[in-house]
Amino acid sequence: MLSKPHDRLAARFEAKMTAVDMLIRTRMESRHAPRIPQVTAHLVGAGGKRLRPMLTLAAADLCGYSGDNDEKLAATVEFIHTATLLHDDVVDESSQRRGRATANLLWDNKSSILVGDYLFARSFQLMVETGSLRVLDILANASATIAEGEVLQLTAARDLATTEEIYLQVVRGKTAALFSAATEVGGVIAGAPDTQARALYEYGDALGIAFQIADDLLDFQGDSDATGKNIGDDFRERKLTLPIIKAVAQADATEREFWRRTIEKGDQQDGDLEHAMAVMERHGALNAARADAFDWANRATDSLEHLPRHPVRDLLSELADYVVSRIA
Amino acid sequence: MLSKPHDRLAARFEAKMTAVDMLIRTRMESRHAPRIPQVTAHLVGAGGKRLRPMLTLAAADLCGYSGDNDEKLAATVEFIHTATLLHDDVVDESSQRRGRATANLLWDNKSSILVGDYLFARSFQLMVETGSLRVLDILANASATIAEGEVLQLTAARDLATTEEIYLQVVRGKTAALFSAATEVGGVIAGAPDTQARALYEYGDALGIAFQIADDLLDFQGDSDATGKNIGDDFRERKLTLPIIKAVAQADATEREFWRRTIEKGDQQDGDLEHAMAVMERHGALNAARADAFDWANRATDSLEHLPRHPVRDLLSELADYVVSRIA
Numbered sequence: 001m002l003s004k005p006h007d008r009l010a011a012r013f014e015a016k017m018t019a020v021d022m023l024i025r026t027r028m029e030s031r032h033a034p035r036i037p038q039v040t041a042h043l044v045g046a047g048g049k050r051l052r053p054m055l056t057l058a059a060a061d062l063c064g065y066s067g068d069n070d071e072k073l074a075a076t077v078e079f080i081h082t083a084t085l086l087h088d089d090v091v092d093e094s095s096q097r098r099g100r101a102t103a104n105l106l107w108d109n110k111s112s113i114l115v116g117d118y119l120f121a122r123s124f125q126l127m128v129e130t131g132s133l134r135v136l137d138i139l140a141n142a143s144a145t146i147a148e149g150e151v152l153q154l155t156a157a158r159d160l161a162t163t164e165e166i167y168l169q170v171v172r173g174k175t176a177a178l179f180s181a182a183t184e185v186g187g188v189i190a191g192a193p194d195t196q197a198r199a200l201y202e203y204g205d206a207l208g209i210a211f212q213i214a215d216d217l218l219d220f221q222g223d224s225d226a227t228g229k230n231i232g233d234d235f236r237e238r239k240l241t242l243p244i245i246k247a248v249a250q251a252d253a254t255e256r257e258f259w260r261r262t263i264e265k266g267d268q269q270d271g272d273l274e275h276a277m278a279v280m281e282r283h284g285a286l287n288a289a290r291a292d293a294f295d296w297a298n299r300a301t302d303s304l305e306h307l308p309r310h311p312v313r314d315l316l317s318e319l320a321d322y323v324v325s326r327i328a
Numbered sequence: 329m330l331s332k333p334h335d336r337l338a339a340r341f342e343a344k345m346t347a348v349d350m351l352i353r354t355r356m357e358s359r360h361a362p363r364i365p366q367v368t369a370h371l372v373g374a375g376g377k378r379l380r381p382m383l384t385l386a387a388a389d390l391c392g393y394s395g396d397n398d399e400k401l402a403a404t405v406e407f408i409h410t411a412t413l414l415h416d417d418v419v420d421e422s423s424q425r426r427g428r429a430t431a432n433l434l435w436d437n438k439s440s441i442l443v444g445d446y447l448f449a450r451s452f453q454l455m456v457e458t459g460s461l462r463v464l465d466i467l468a469n470a471s472a473t474i475a476e477g478e479v480l481q482l483t484a485a486r487d488l489a490t491t492e493e494i495y496l497q498v499v500r501g502k503t504a505a506l507f508s509a510a511t512e513v514g515g516v517i518a519g520a521p522d523t524q525a526r527a528l529y530e531y532g533d534a535l536g537i538a539f540q541i542a543d544d545l546l547d548f549q550g551d552s553d554a555t556g557k558n559i560g561d562d563f564r565e566r567k568l569t570l571p572i573i574k575a576v577a578q579a580d581a582t583e584r585e586f587w588r589r590t591i592e593k594g595d596q597q598d599g600d601l602e603h604a605m606a607v608m609e610r611h612g613a614l615n616a617a618r619a620d621a622f623d624w625a626n627r628a629t630d631s632l633e634h635l636p637r638h639p640v641r642d643l644l645s646e647l648a649d650y651v652v653s654r655i656a
Contacts, residue, residue: 032497033479087445091438110419113441114478117415120448121471128464136456136464143449150442151361169360 005318006049012312013057016071020053023075027122039103039115043082052182053078059186059200062312069130069189076139077182079123084146084178086116091154135185142181149173158264160248160256162240168209176208199306203316206300210323213293216241217327220277220286232273238263242292244276246285255279290327297324333646334377340640341385344399348381351403355450367431367443371410380510381406387514387528390640397458397517404467405510407451412474412506414444419482463513470509477501486592488576488584490568496537504536527634531644534628538651541621544569545655548605548614560601566591570620572604574613583607618655625652 010017024044030036053074060070088094089102090109096102104112120143127139153170156162183204187197219234219241234241240248240263248259261267262276280286300320304313338345352372358364381402388398416422417430418437424430432440448471455467481498484490511532515525547562547569562569568576568591576587589595590604608614628648632641 030476030479032494033476033483035479035483036476084445087441091441109437110482111479113415113419114475114482117412117448118472118475118479120445121468121475124452124468125465125472128461128468131461133456133459133461137453140449140452140456144446144453147442147446147449148358148361148364151358151363151439151446154438154442155361155363166360 005315005322006051006054009054009058009312009315009319010050012315013054013061016057016074017050017054019068019071020050020057020074020078023071023126024078027075027079027126028119030118033118035107035111036115036118039086039107039111040082040119042100042103043085044078050078052081052178055179055182055204056186058312058316059183060190061186062307062310062316063187063190063192063196063200064308065186065190067189069132070186072126072130073135073185073189074182076123076126077178077185079119079126080139080143080146081178083116083119083123084150086112086119088150091150130189132189134188138181138184138188142177145177146173149177156240158238158240158266160240160259160264162245164242164245164249167240167242167245171209171212172205175212176205179208179211180204195306196308199303202303203300203320206296206303207320207323210293210296210300210320213242213289213296214324214327216243217286217289217293220280221327235262235273235276236268238266243280243285243289246288247276247280247283250283250285251279293324293327297321333643333650334379334382337382337386337640337643337647338378340643341382341389344385344402345378345382347396347399348378348385348402348406351399351454352406355403355407355454356447358446361446363435363439364443364446367414367435367439368410368447370428370431371413378406380409380506383507383510383532384514386640386644387511388518389514390635390638390644391515391518391520391524391528392636393514393518395517397460398514400454400458401463401513401517402510404451404454405506405513407447407454408467408471408474409506411444411447411451412478414440414447416478419478458517460517462516466509466512466516470505473505474501477505484568486566486568486594488568488587488592490573492570492573492577495568495570495573499537499540500533503540504533507536507539508532523634524636527631530631531628531648534624534631535648535651538621538624538628538648541570541617541624542652542655544571545614545617545621548608549655563590563601563604564596566594571608571613571617574616575604575608575611578611578613579607621652621655625649 028037028040028044056074056077057070060073086103090104090112094102095105102112103115127136149170150173152166152173156166156170180201181204183200184197187200192200216234219232220243221231235244244259244263248256251259258275258279262272277286297320301317304317307313356365356368356372384402384405385398414431418432418440422430423433430440431443455464477498478501480494480501484494484498508529509532511528512525515528520528544562547560548571549559563572572587572591575583579587586603586607590600605614625648629645632645635641
């Protein structure tokens with residue numbers, strides 16, 4: 001999805017990413033329970049963009065790091081991500097992930113829950129090995145934000161009273177908290193001064209939010225070949241994405257009834273998706289969400305100003321632009 | 329269950345346990361997701377013996393600790409325990425816990441999974457606050473052993489090829505790893521020398537194993553009023569407990585067929601429980617398991633010799649005896 005700047009980051013960190021992959025492979029082994037590497041190999045083998053571990057390596061490099069704790073932290077971040085995917089697929093009752101059957105479908109929900117717990121524990125062991133209490137603090141806080149956001153999403157889902165503030169909290173849990181932790185720990189392990197660590201946090205946070213809002217918009221305008229999503233998937237799954245939240249906030253009585261039927265009750269008919277898009281267009285909800293995404297991407301780029309001039313800084317800046325170029 | 333020594337520990341640490349309870353109550357709050365305190369209050373409110381946090385306080389006291397990080401670690405240990413209970417109840421599809429409906433029944437599996445994740449993250453934040461990397465290392469390793477043991481239990485369950493070695497690994501995951509971490513971190517936070525920390529680990533490990541084997545035996549001989557379990561519950565749930573593993577190891581062809589039918593296939597008939605008990609009795613499997621439990625309780629007591637003379641040491645010794653007195 002993030003082909004260009006992402007590919008260049010991948011090329012730049014190829015050697016380190018090989019080391020990270022090796023670390024992931026070694027640490028997901030289990031002497032006693034072969035089910036564990038089976039499940040994780042299925043998920044890790046499916047690829048994925050490995051964006052989060054790459055963000056950690058990039059942040060460390062940008063701050064002049066030359067050790068190998070960045071690899072441990074990159075693997076940590078990928079383990080946390082994989083653990084949340086395993087639990088998410090159970091919670092969402094998903095059957096497909098990265099174009100393959102999900103672990104909960106191939107094995108069972110029990111394996112996904114427990115192997116997810118195992119990966120959390122493994123990630124925790126890896127970060128302890130870095131010996132940095134500050135890194136541990138950042139990742140502990142991110143873990144809490146992630147879990148809290150997931151619970152919030154569970155209770156706020158399909159509730160038309162969901163505000164943009166709640167939406168942001170959910171998005172931080174779903175995406176931005178791990179992005180911001182990934183970049184911040186890269187800086188911290190490099191011994192970057194507080195202003196730089198803070199800037200890296202801000203960059204990851206804003207990038208994650210821009211990424212998620214763009215994803216919300218692609219549900220209504222995307223090219224399914226390029227995104228791998230079908231237009232209207234989120235709508236059919238009754239997800240309260242940002243454009244819908246904005247449209248609901250401006251809805252008259254008839255429109256409220258429409259959203260209540262399609263999202264809250266899930267009673268959808270032919271033509272509802274087109275009607276939803278027309279209503280959102282009429283209220284400027286799609287354009288407003290698009291403007292928000294660009295705003296967050298700009299915040300990401302702006303925060304990079306507090307960081308040293310560096311080729312990686314340019315790549316991170318391009319990455320922020322790229323995330324929203326998909327909805328331009 | 330552990331009424332006498334446990335009650336005396338509870339009396340001795342009453343003030344500290346009040347502080348621990350307060351910490352648990354404060355830290356399970358969530359600014360954003362009210363579902364979290366609902367679920368946790370249900371479980372925490374149901375009581376339970378609070379044995380694990382008490383072991384941490386006892387170990388710290390025994391090693392002369394006078395700060396309050398022991399309270400944070402006690403709350404940490406209880407959070408980890410509560411998180412595993414939430415996930416276990418989903419995995420086991422349980423409907424009752426501590427005499428009340430389980431969270432997965434009252435809310436749903438999704439809430440139990442995600443609130444469990446939240447409690448893991450919270451426990452992690454709490455232990456980071458102690459600033460001790462060694463404590464973090466111990467608890468990270470315990471978390472991995474717990475999750476690995478749970479996965480192993482999933483795949484080894486109902487498999488007659490399960491050996492006593494695998495059984496021990498499962499028991500460490502289920503019970504002993506958190507007991508041993510609870511006692512060891514108490515010593516470590518007190519700055520105890522390595523031999524003492526090691527002895528505390530051994531005590532917790534052996535106590536947990538003795539406890540679990542005693543629990544296995546109570547399924548065949550317990551007084552259901554005192555234990556809260558009905559005779560044969562484990563057998564009906566087709567659990568490969570230690571006495572059965574020992575009997576299977578000595579089974580002739582006819583007995584093997586019996587175990588295959590009742591445990592592997594779950595095709596149980598009237599009289600099977602009585603027959604199972606007769607077969608175990610014939611092979612001395614119940615007595616051998618009982619001897620193992622006493623052996624582990626003795627190891628627990630022996631390990632205390634490396635620790636300072638102290639009234640709490642006597643209480644811990646009595647606790648080990650008490651755990652197996654139920655099956656004497």
